[in-house]
Amino acid sequence: MLAETVKKLALxxxxxxxxxxxxxxxxEAAAYAGWVRNGYAGEMRYLTDGRAGLRADPRLLLPSARSAVCVGKLYNSPAPYSTEFDERDRAWISRYAWGEDYHAILRRGLERLAAELHKIEPFEWKICVDTAPLLERAYARRAGLGWIAKNTCLINQRMGSWFFLGELLVSLDLEPDAPPPARCGTCTRCIDACPTQAILPGGVLDSRLCISYFTIELRGGIPEPHRAAAGNNVFGCDICQDVCPWNGRAPAAREPEFADHHHSPPLERLAALSEAEFRAMFRTSAVKRAKYSGFLRNVAVAMGASRLAKFREPLERLSESDDALVAEHARWALGRLD
Ligand code: B12
Ligand code: SF4
Ligand code: SF4
Known part of the structure; x- marks a missing residue:
């Protein structure tokens, strides 16, 4: 009964x-440990350090936790998919980072939910959004939000996969939901479309091959054999979701916060950004996670991947950067121009 009220309040x-x-x-915590052992986490130390042990049990995050209220927040917009976009001189920023940083938006919503619920019954709670050491998709699947698909995203039959996950761990005993059946069937579109073959059999992702990892999480150089495959993706990658039939008619988000502010800016403009301009442009966006140096590295790679001769001048400038990482990627890109 209370569970129904909680879900209604969440909406x-x-x-x-x-x-x-x-x-x-x-x-799934065992599968996670195996994933880390296989090296699939790459250099994402926050997944492999001591805190990672917390992933086995939410009660290590909130000792009184009895239930996890799992929520999904849509961020889709009506703009085209990256796989329908062929302007080689423009950058592709992942759909999820077009609007305001989702961490703040989800946290605000979950704080409101906790406050509303507190009016009905006192309880202890903890908010988790992305950064908490919690296997978010495993709990969201159990809460009935969707199935863990072959591309490893959580897909909802009605909504597709363009949504973020968040959780409110609560000390309340709430009636749990049931997980839905997996609906990938014999489809392999995401596996076939992934430019770097990062999706392994059995719904396992090797981050060390994933463009999203290269362009957001990796701090050093992008491995040379994968640079050209990264294409114009300068922050994250949408391909394995773009091609998914469950996203064919996915609904768009209603909030202005998720409007497409950063959809496909010209690469040349991005290459000319000063550090202050980069900070100002992405002040409220998740893109700032790449950091200025990593972002320029990604822009240089995208220019090289495009092979457009018109990028010679901006790339020559980047190749003289004091930042050795940026300079090396720009030299690689120059070597690829027509
Ligand atoms: C690290 C991380 C990444 C890494 C690794 C991704 C990955 N697939 O693991 C990188 C940087 C590559 C990444 C990329 C992206 N991410 Co990310 N990421 C995370 C983070 C912080 C942890 C995920 C994690 O623990 N991975 C480790 C693996 C082992 O966990 P898992 O895939 O959840 O594994 C489960 C199942 O696959 C299954 N499983 C796995 N192997 C096996 C094997 C067997 C035998 C069995 C039975 C089961 C099984 O069990 C596992 C345990 O639950 C979560 C937030 C969180 N705290 O959970 C966000 C999260 C998963 N990311 C998210 C998003 C949006 C993305 C991107 C779409 C962003 C983008 N556009 O670039 C891409 C998608 C790429 C992709 N195809 O997954 C969303 C996903 C929302 C959704 N609807 O699914 C999350 C939930 C963040 C959020 N709060 O909204 N991400
Ligand atoms: S996000 Fe891109 S690189 Fe990563 S698995 Fe999906 S298609 Fe492959
Ligand atoms: S593209 Fe096909 S296999 Fe991949 S996640 Fe979507 S339905 Fe599943």
Whole structure:
């Protein structure tokens, strides 16, 4: 009964999806440990350091946790998919980073939900959005929000996969939902479309091959054999979701916060940004995570991948950068121009 009220309140607080899972350890924690052991986490130390042990049990995050209220927030926009976009002189920024940084938006919604719920019954809670050491997709699946697909994203039958996940761990005993069946069937579109073959059999992603990892998380050089395949993706990658049939008619988000502010800016403009301009341009966007140096590295790679001769001048400038990382990627790109 209370679970239904919680889910209704979650929808009123701006979430399109809401469900409840028990806040118990999940068997996927073993799959996660194996994933890390295989090296698939690459250099993402926040996944492999001591804190990673917390992933086995949400009660290490909130000792009194009994349930996880899992929510989904749509961020899709009506703009075209990256796979329908062929302007080689423009950058592709991942759909999820076009608007305001989602961490703040989800946290605000979950704080509101906690406050509303507190009016009904006192309880303890903890908000988790992305950065908490919690296997978000495993709990969201249990809460009925969707299935973990072959591209490893959580897909909802009605909404597709363009949504963020967040959780409110609560000390309340709420009736849990049931996970939906997996609906990938025999489809392999995402596996076939991935430019770097990062999706392995069995719904496993090797981050060390993923463009999203290269362009957002990796701090050093992008491995040379994968640079050309990164194409014009300068922050994240949408390809394995763009090609997914479940996103064919995915609904768009209603909020102005997710409007497409950063959709496909010209590469030349990005290459000319000073550090202050970069900070100002992406002040409220998730793009700032790449940091100025990593972002210029990505822009240089995208210019090289385009092979457009008109990028010779901006690339020559970047190749003289004091930042050795940027300069090396710009020299690689210059070597590829027509
Ligand atoms: C690290 C991370 C990444 C890494 C690794 C991605 C990955 N697939 O693991 C990188 C940088 C590559 C990445 C990329 C992206 N990410 Co990310 N990422 C995370 C983060 C912080 C942790 C994920 C994690 O623990 N990965 C490790 C693996 C092992 O976990 P897992 O895939 O969840 O694995 C489960 C299942 O696949 C299954 N499983 C895996 N292997 C096996 C094997 C067997 C035998 C079995 C039975 C099960 C099984 O069990 C696992 C445990 O639950 C989460 C937030 C969070 N705290 O969970 C966001 C999160 C997953 N990312 C998100 C997003 C939006 C993205 C991107 C779309 C961004 C972009 N456009 O570039 C891409 C998508 C790329 C892709 N195809 O996954 C969203 C996903 C929302 C959704 N609808 O699914 C999340 C949930 C953030 C959020 N709060 O919204 N991400
Ligand atoms: S995000 Fe891009 S590189 Fe990563 S698995 Fe999906 S298609 Fe492949
Ligand atoms: S493209 Fe096909 S296999 Fe990949 S996630 Fe979508 S339905 Fe599943």
């Amino acid at each position: 009123e607080c701006g979430f399109e999806l809401a469900g409840v899972a028990s806040a118990e350890p999940v068997p």
